[in-house]
Amino acid sequence: MKKIVSMSLLAVTALMATNGDHLLAVGTKSRGMGGAGIGISHCAESTLQNPALITCTKGTSISFGGVVFMPDVSAKMGMAPYKSSDADMSVIPGVAISHKIDDNWFLGIGMWGTAGMGVDYRDAAQTPQDSGNMHMVSNLQLMQFGVSLAYTDTDFGVAITPIMQYGSLDINFQGFDGSNVGDGVAQDFGYGYNLGAYYDFKNGVTVGAVYKSKIDMEYKNQLSRATKPFVDFGIFPAAMGDHLEQPAEMGVGIGYKYLDHTFAVDYKQILWSDAKGYKDFGWDDQDVISLGYQLKVEDWKFRLGYSHADNPVTEAQSGPAMINPGSYAQAGGNALNLFNLLGFPATVEDHYTIGGGYEFTKNFYVDFAYVYAPETTTTMKTITGFNAQNGQLYTGDSSVKHSQSSLSFQLSYRFY
Secondary structure (H helix, E strand, O other): OOOOOOOOOOOOOOOOOOEOOEOOOOOHHHHHOOOOOOOOOOHHHHHHOOHHHHHHOOOEEEEEEEEEEEEEEEEEEOOOOOEEOOOOOEEEEEEEEEEEOOOOEEEEEEEEEEEEEEEEOOOOOOEOOEOHHHHOEEEEEEEEEEEEEEEEEOOEEEEEEEEEEEEEEOOEEEOOOOOEEEOOOEEEEEEEEEEEEEEEOOOOEEEEEEEEOOEOOEOOOOHHHHHHHHHHOOOOOOOOOOEOOEOOEEEEEEEEEEOOEEEEEEEEEEOHHHOOOOOOOOEOOEEEEEEEEEEEEOOEEEEEEEEEEOOOEOOOOOOOOEEOOOOHHHHHHHHHHHHHHHHOOOOOOEEEEEEEEEEOOOOEEEEEEEEEEEEEEEEEEEEEEEEOOOOEEEEEEEEEEEEEEEEEEEEEEEEO
């Protein structure tokens, strides 16, 4: 097979998709507790989770750190062997500040890498019978900057966070005829908002709720040019648009503190099926459940967590194994599966987390976390070959194996 398409979504990060293209969580404390943070406060860290919970701040709190993200992805097309992606490490920074203005008003500022995805099969071996996974390279980078304003009065709190999002996308591929298609790097800024609220029952129980708006991004001449060769061959009825929209989210959480023990449960839904771009790729909405526990022992804190989210990538309807010229419309589902499986393998479902923290003084402390997502194997029917002599397309089962691990580290300082 000639390389059908080799996508290049060039950005700073490599593959960092966990729940779809979203990170499990943006802060080290939350990552150590399975991503939970809607019903329990992580102070400054809460700015992009539940901004109402920055009201735990006593004076000013500053946190900065990052995530070393290590995905392990390999894929095969048809009868070819598995080949490993070289996009196996990225570093994702995060900075958060929260400040108490007075007894009722609080200010938060945060900047994080929040989402991304991609693979790198450029060095995969290729033979006349083996496409080398099309030498596919895909990479998407998203970073958000938010300023939170929170209000609290006795038992409850509310907050709003205007969000500015930066995204970068670059698509290049080698088409059926061997020509290269691409338009260089496309960048865009998008704007949205987060809303948060909580209620403290004063018996150790706190409930919280959040809503995150859609953020529309337009990457000019990217998805449209990447899908046009499939239009030219009659596989897609029309080229896709250049909008790739980060979906809306809504969630609720409950936290319970008893002596030195803290328990947290979060539920949220990510609305992929209503987001531009992702709905064209057939992504389903995602239900995410996160469970977290923290134990405080003197100056130490120990954390455990678990999170589950179903794979949002579903198999599109497929055509027969051999598709003759003039009947390529039957291959539309196979082509979508090809993009999703090889280029955007957002397929992990379970995360197991452990973490902790140590307070050196009442002002200075450190937090750390380790997250592991066990391997999943996803198989779909895709386009696997193209005969340049007679114009036939071949289809078959392709598979991707995907696991992840990550280390998080964060330093924090409090000013009273």
